[in-house]
Amino acid sequence: MPTSIIGISGPSSSGKTTLARLLQRIFNDADPSLRTFMIHEDDFYFPDDKIPYTKTPSGELIQDWDTIGAIDVSFLTSALAYVREHGRLPPRLTSIQDRNETSESGVSDEIVDQLRGDVAGRLRALSQGAGTVSSVAFLEGFLLYSPPLEEEGGRRDESHVLRSVHEKIDVRMFLPAPYDAVKARRENRSGYATSGPAPGVSEEVCRGEKGEEGGGEVDLEGEDDRPLQNFWTDPPGYVDDVVWPRYVQDHSWLLLTEGQSLRCGALEADSREWIRKVGQGVNVRTDAGVTVAPGQGNKPMVDILKWAVEEVMSYLETHAT
Numbered sequence: 517m518p519t520s521i522i523g524i525s526g527p528s529s530s531g532k533t534t535l536a537r538l539l540q541r542i543f544n545d546a547d548p549s550l551r552t553f554m555i556h557e558d559d560f561y562f563p564d565d566k567i568p569y570t571k572t573p574s575g576e577l578i579q580d581w582d583t584i585g586a587i588d589v590s591f592l593t594s595a596l597a598y599v600r601e602h603g604r605l606p607p608r609l610t611s612i613q614d615r616n617e618t619s620e621s622g623v624s625d626e627i628v629d630q631l632r633g634d635v636a637g638r639l640r641a642l643s644q645g646a647g648t649v650s651s652v653a654f655l656e657g658f659l660l661y662s663p664p665l666e667e668e669g670g671r672r673d674e675s676h677v678l679r680s681v682h683e684k685i686d687v688r689m690f691l692p693a694p695y696d697a698v699k700a701r702r703e704n705r706s707g708y709a710t711s712g713p714a715p716g717v718s719e720e721v722c723r724g725e726k727g728e729e730g731g732g733e734v735d736l737e738g739e740d741d742r743p744l745q746n747f748w749t750d751p752p753g754y755v756d757d758v759v760w761p762r763y764v765q766d767h768s769w770l771l772l773t774e775g776q777s778l779r780c781g782a783l784e785a786d787s788r789e790w791i792r793k794v795g796q797g798v799n800v801r802t803d804a805g806v807t808v809a810p811g812q813g814n815k816p817m818v819d820i821l822k823w824a825v826e827e828v829m830s831y832l833e834t835h836a837t
Contacts, residue, residue: 519603519651520835521555521596521684522828525660525806526691527763527797528582528755529701531817534621535691536656538821539828541628543652546636550649553605557657560592564710564748572757581748582762584659584677591734596655596684598736603651606736622817631825638829642836649832661688663769664804687831689824690770690806693813694796698763699755710748764791770806772799 522539524532536554544552561567561581570580580586598606642649662676682688750759764771765787773793798812807827809820 519600519653520649520686520832521599521653521655522687522689522831523660523685524654524656524689524691524824525658526809527693527698527767528658528759529698529705530691530693530813531820532656532658532691534817535820535824536654538621538623538628538817539654539824542632542635542825543828546632547639547643547649550639551603551651553651553653555595555599555605555609555653555655557587557592557655557660559609560588560595561586561710562588570758572753574757576751578751578754578758579748580758580762582658582759584766587659588734589677589681593680593684594734594736596681599653600684608734608736623821624818627818627821631822635825635829638833642833649836652828652832655685658763659766660685661690661770661806686835687827688806689809689827690800691809691813691820692798692800694798695760696796697813698760698797702750702755702759705750760797761787761791764794764797770801770804771797772801 524536524539526532533556540552540554543550564579567579567581568583568585569577570583571577595606595609639649659678660681662678662682665674676682768790771794773790773795796813798814800806800808800812802808809815810823811819
């Protein structure tokens with residue numbers, strides 16, 4: 517079978533990177549013939565001087581790293597197509613995300629070994645049944661999915677900016693996380709490595725909330741020449757001013773409030789009312805083509821890992837050729 521791309525998404529600080537690294541550890545050592553690797557959406561940010569700006573409620577002009585306008589979607593889409601065709605990362609892609617701080621997963625080595633053994637046994641059984649799995653890529657990021665093509669009234673949303681990314685992902689997992697946890701975890705982080713050149717903070721460099729339309733053609737076989745330039749640290753109030761409002765807005769088609777989905781375009785100019793209605797943001801649709809982790813963001817990582825392993829293995833066992 518071609519390379520399987522496993523998507524892991526959710527709000528900032530929901531455990532996406534931690535889960536992806538655990539899955540890669542388990543599957544990488546389970547079968548010597550299986551190639552596994554990770555893809556971080558954060559590695560597809562535009563350089564610092566192309567990150568769009570937004571104004572906070574207080575009128576302050578700041579860079580907005582939590583909008584899709586900060587991501588080179590064209591580069592990401594091309595890289596995923598390359599991965600599917602070649603079974604490896606494009607040479608152009610060097611991970612900046614791997615330079616950021618890591619946190620303890622809360623999952624013991626014993627649990628990892630146990631899950632690795634279970635996966636190894638199932639992969640052996642798969643190969644004995646003439647099924648083959650050559651490579652698996654674990655893709656993690658805060659914006660990966662698009663709404664269902666068919667929504668109420670037969671409306672089709674084929675032009676969603678993430679449609680091309682969504683359609684290249686085979687398993688679409690989503691990790692809810694309550695607002696309180698997102699805020700606490702995000703504000704406890706020291707910051708993030710970014711690529712230059714450095715921005716100039718002025719009205720002239722503000723491109724608005726949409727950012728640039730795309731990064732143009734990327735030579736995937738070429739060398740990644742982006743310089744490591746800066747280290748972004750969230751300014752005070754960034755979670756409440758940018759991170760959480762953006763999350764609610766971009767996932768309006770997935771979040772539920774008062775028993776109803778916000779759906780696409782539901783947020784009006786005053787999105788604060790929708791943010792209030794969403795509350796902790798852990799009520800998520802299960803009928804939108806995305807598999808939602810159990811526990812509404814309150815289960816320990818060990819439980820989420822076991823769930824994710826089962827989701828991945830179920831897909832591989834069903835689609836192996």
